[in-house]
Amino acid sequence: MKKFFVGSLFVIILYFMLFNQASAEGYTSRIGGEDRFDVAANVAKSGWSSANTVIIANYKAYADALAAAPLAYKYDAPILLTQPNVLTSTTKNEIVRLNAKSVIVVGGSGSVSDQVVSQLKSLGVSVERISGNNRFEVANNIAMKIGKSSKVVLAYGLNFPDALAIAPYAARNGFPILLTNNDAIPQSTKNLVHNWNVSQTIIVGGEGSVSKNVFNSVPNPHRIGGKNRFEVAANIASKYFSTQSESIVATGMTFADALTGSVLAAKTNKPILLTSSTSIPNETKNAIMNNGFESFTILGGIGSVSTGVANDLKVLGGGLVIVIDPGHGGSDPGASGYGEVEKELVLDISKRLEKRLVNSNYGVLMTRTDDTYPTLDERVKLANESGANAFVSIHVNAFTSSSAHGTETFWNATNASSDSKLLAEEIQKQLVAALGTYNRGVNGKQGFKVIKDTEIPSVLVEVAFVSNPNEAQLLSDPAFRQKAADAIYNGIINYFNKQ
Ligand SMILES: [Zn+2]
Structure with missing residues (x-):
């Protein structure tokens, strides 16, 4: 018991040392x-x-x-x-x-x-x-x-x-x-x-x-x-x-x-x-x-x-900066279903995530903050010129069959592959645990431009399916979107702590 206590204390102290160093x-x-x-x-x-x-x-x-x-x-x-x-x-x-x-x-x-x-x-x-x-x-x-x-x-x-x-x-x-x-x-x-x-x-x-x-x-x-x-x-x-x-x-x-x-x-x-x-x-x-x-x-x-x-x-100053990419926007609504539109849902989740990160003193760059459409090239360019430490593109999923459901996170092996994979795993773990959604796992086989051409650790998150009636209803709830933002936040922090 005592040994456990001392060991735990050591871990806690180590955590605060790392945490404080990172925040200074x-x-x-x-x-x-x-x-x-x-x-x-x-x-x-x-x-x-x-x-x-x-x-x-x-x-x-x-x-x-x-x-x-x-x-x-x-x-x-x-x-x-x-x-x-x-x-x-x-x-x-x-x-x-x-x-x-x-x-x-x-x-x-x-x-x-x-x-x-x-x-x-x-x-x-x-x-x-x-x-x-x-x-x-x-x-x-x-x-x-x-x-x-x-x-x-x-x-x-x-x-x-x-x-x-x-x-x-x-x-x-x-x-x-x-x-x-x-x-x-x-x-x-x-x-x-x-x-x-x-x-x-x-x-x-x-x-x-x-x-x-x-x-x-x-x-x-x-x-x-x-x-x-x-x-x-x-x-x-x-x-x-x-x-x-x-x-x-x-x-x-x-x-x-x-x-x-x-x-x-x-x-x-x-x-x-x-x-x-x-x-x-x-x-x-x-x-x-x-x-x-x-x-x-x-x-x-x-x-x-x-x-x-x-x-x-x-x-x-050596601090950590994250690029958040709310998918779609402007003339590109993304997927939709049951009255919910992807570009709006993901912008909302992105802004909640931005707030969490900024409050914890991380730097945040947003590829868009309103209903506009930066091209995929522009999003990639922003990421590559930012000097940022991670890129997170946020989407909701859709499929022809309304039964498809669950959470999935994509990474790509072209650049920064092991970091991208780790970032995807940490975010995916947190999302599934927090949202209680079906775990579709992490996927390293998709060549989406925003994770393939970005040279920094990059992932694309599909929070849930807007084409599934249950998940569309969940996505329509601000509390659910906050949970999603919190989970992505925790995944990013865990990723940085494991590096
Ligand atoms: Zn999308």
Whole structure:
């Protein structure tokens, strides 16, 4: 009995070790929101249960806020956003939740109005404004508030990506971020560097952002360059965060998410990598692979960073991705019987399966998500270009005789044959057990295009017969379709665990 217990315990521990390892690689989470105010509040929620100080910036005026992250880090303060003339209600609620005692507003009254300051004060918080005649002076005044430093960062002040990408590193080290024009450093900034007797300057961005001229005019400069914003962020990540396994990913096209995420990145010691909304730039991909970043926190909703990018991150991080192929669709209804249509049934089962997999942090690519017909070639192409770990095509069966019934799973020996066979066996086993259907077995002799031409482990599942009255009735029941999805899910998981 005792021996059994110890043995079981060992198996359980081993299972959790494997399970946890599998979930760390390619683990992605998303801090989303309906708009940038909401994203900022959700960033605050994920990093702070309470905060004495909060930083507030205008939701559109990145210029004032570019240098704010090191200040925010110093005060362990989240950065929230507001409209210029009214304190945005999401932000107001978050200040209350954080139980903040003081607010630092960055920017002049043209950026965050006195009216907003009054609204803040009415919440019972003290308000301090850091402003300046222009963005350069605002940055200088933020730097003064952070305190004298012998090392400073100098970034291009007329765009946002470089300053935000360096923010986590600058913040953690207490280096203020100063701003410059491309070809000439503003006099006020020059004065500050001189007065502080700065001994080292980190220049962020290529010469298109910060010219040689500026480079040569500051003490002991060191440049972290790059040919575009993605490469600059990638180079920062490689230089300062290569020992980390986690990274924050934000859109490089708008500033808000990266700004509000920058202090969270600093707090959690993660780099910020930038992406476009629908594909990961090569510079970012290379940084992920070269530094071995395995898990990612995505900032922003799917409009900012798409589900496709999230899936690609999972693949790059070494996570597992499954292509789900709901059979037929659009002009091709597939089989039908007793009022049930295959294309509708299999899309429903596929979406249930997708949900299970996504909830367990697997990456999922769908060949279709609505009533359209991707050609078989398109489905195969998606699978072969996906870098995914498995392909599951979902169908229901039909035969001329209504007596034919049961569950069957097909695989093909052309590519990845032993894996395809194992995947088919695991799914088939689970389906038959869960649905109580007749076991027609696994079949490796059919040359269906989507399992023959796909180069990754691939199967085609025939859940039950829509041409059989009993099974058509079962298929019409959402609870039955959920059971089918759960069974396919379990089969996929068991397959991965046996590999
Ligand atoms: Zn079919």
